Amino acid sequence: MNSSPYFPPGGPRRRRPRRTTRSLTGVAVVAAVAAGGAYAAGVGPFARDAGPDPEAVAEARAFLADWSAGRLPDAAARTTGPHRAEQVLGSFTAGLDIEKPELTAGKPEETGDGTVTVPFTARMPVTGLGTWTYISQLPLREQDDGTWKVEWKLSLVHPRLSDTEKFRLEREEAVPVEVTDRDGETLTGATHPSLAPVLAQLAVGGGPRGAVHLVDRATDQVQRTEVSFGGEKTRKDEGPVRTTLDARWQSAAERALAKADGKNAALVALRIDDGEILAVANAPASGFNRAVSGTYAPGSTWKIVTSSALLLKDAVAPDDVVDCPKYLTVGKRFQNVEGSEHPGATFRKDFTESCNTAFISLRGRLGEGELGDVAKKYFGVGQNWHVGVPSYDGSVPVPRDAAEKAASMIGQGRVQANPLIMASVTATAVSGTFHQPSLVDGTKDTTRTTPLPRKVVTQLRALMRATVTEGTARVLSGLPGDIGAKTGTAEVSDDQENNGWMVAHRGNVAVACLVEEGVTGGGSAGPVIRELLTAVPES
Known part of the structure; x- marks a missing residue:
């Protein structure tokens, strides 16, 4: 039986009989699908x-x-x-x-x-x-x-x-502190509203801490701690917290999110040469820091990692013909956006047009856990990051069956990421070297990665540049600078529109944007990134 997490969330309420003889407790399903296209998930x-x-x-x-x-x-x-x-x-x-x-x-x-x-x-x-x-x-x-x-x-x-045990959440109160950008300019929720979730995490003691405990219902005594959040206290004074943020980039990012048309969205911009985060923007501005702690299927933006895995072992070359049919069945039917097809396409064309079926057809050229191994070894995805605030650092599990392996090739299945991860993936792809993202000075780095070969970096940069000049990221064409990008579309459920993704790089900056229910990456996240790159000069 199919083990895919994709399913129609509403589901029929009634079925015909078969013809064969603060205290208690929480969660949200992401049934993500399709990366530059939709994954057909009908019954x-x-x-x-x-x-x-x-x-x-x-x-x-x-x-x-x-x-x-x-x-x-x-x-x-x-x-x-x-x-x-x-x-x-x-x-x-x-x-x-x-x-x-x-x-x-x-x-x-x-x-x-x-x-x-x-x-x-x-x-x-x-x-x-x-x-x-x-x-x-x-x-x-x-x-x-x-x-x-x-x-x-x-x-x-x-x-x-x-009936005898329940859960209880306990928080350790954080003391608000003054927060500044990299040049000493004060950052507040009033001046930069979408930073609110981040500023709440930048408190005396290295960020918020808390735990979910299992407690006895009768005595209220803690039986065990299920999960703890936050690290050891690192700050001994109440002086300003100096961040890597750039007030100019942060302001531009917040204005750019207005292009998301009121949808839930998030954006991260970071420096390619050292991983320092220049902007973290969230919409809505209160509550969850989805840019850093969110868990989403990255859709076709993940094809940067898939392409890396293929290019690393010479399993494909940009000029190789890899046909792009409308549909491909691997346990279930996969398809491209609006059933598009590109007969006789090269791998370069498959990348720039984000062809799902072409990428899935190459699944046999990678080992069962090879995509996850490449993500971890070269891109640091799934390792433990110390950003300076609580973060989700990605997951690429070994596929459980052929259909899930096919889905993982296009950033679906159980592959999980967020804008911080995808901005970092972009920076690594175009520089060849992973740098742990950081929001404050002095963060610990326990990651261990291997640089990408220069040949692979050159190929990835060319593929991403072509995606802007002739592919699905044409929304960025015409902007100054040697911009490269990749779009992504992730299907969520039958009664929700697809999430839209785009990653891009220019100069020394990599950017990733997610727009929930944005329909397509080029149509939703694209205008956000274009607005951002228009507002700030090339760095």
Whole structure:
């Protein structure tokens, strides 16, 4: 049975019978799909003759999607205990300050007692602290009318949640401090509103700290600490925190986000030669620092890493013919944006037009875990970064099946990143050397990476430049400077528009922008980056 995390989040509420005989506890599903194009995720491709009933799996995925999207009454209605389920799901999310949780379904299994079990990975962004990740599972049982429901129990929310134990979030109060940019100019929420999530994290003691504890319901005693956030105190005085930010770049980034038309969006700009962050912008300006701590499928911007993996082993060359058909089936059907095709295209054309099917067709030239190995070894993705504020540092798991490997080639499957990661990926690709991003001076660097060969860097720069001059990033053409870029589109669900991505570099600066439900990267993130690069001179 298909193990892909992609599924229609609304799901049918009713099904025909089969014709064969602050206290409690939180999460949000990202069912990302398609990188420069859409990944067809209709019900048809999931149908199989053997394995768990597809209707049971669809119901599980619909439950996860409703829960993650905040449709708690709908999620609860899919369980055998709707009243209790709605109460617990609500208190879990609200009580632990979880914002936009992500739930990724795993491979379903039949348990032999008439139930189907669907495991899932929960990524819980705790506001202002970081992401709590754990694994749980959904039990489903067929009802008398032939439909399937999630069998309600507390342990499906988290394996340790029970009638005798619950969770509690504790925060250590942070002391606000004066924050300045790299030149000593004071930065405040009034002057730079979209910095609000970052400024809240830059407090005396090296940023906010907190923990989620498992506590006894009767005695309120802590039984264990599930996750801790924040490091040891590093500041001994209350003087200004000097950051690597540049007030000029920060202001331009905030103005540029206005081009996102009120959608949730995030942008990061950093220096290529040392990783110092020049701007971090978030929309909305309050709450979650999605630019640094968000977890998203990077879509076709990830093809920079995929191309690196292929070029490193001479598995393909830019002038090689790699056909770009409309569709390609690997366990399920993948497609390009609007069913586009480029017969007889070269790999260079596949990159500049962001052809999903061409990249997926090259999957056999990489080992099962090779894409993740390249991401970690050369780009630092998945290593532990010390940025200066809580950050999510990326994940590229080994694919569980052929379909997931195909999806990972185009920045989907379980590949996860954010604008900080993709700005860093861009900087590494065009310079050849990874520099751990930093927001404040003196951050610890425990990463270990290997420089990209100069030949690969030259090829990547040429591919990204061609994407601006003749490909999907033409929105940046005409701007001064030798700009290179890559667009990306990531499908979220059947009832949400795609997320739009773009990464770019010019001079010594790399930029990444995400616009949630932006439809396409060139159409949503493109205008944001164009506005930014127009506002600041070449650096």
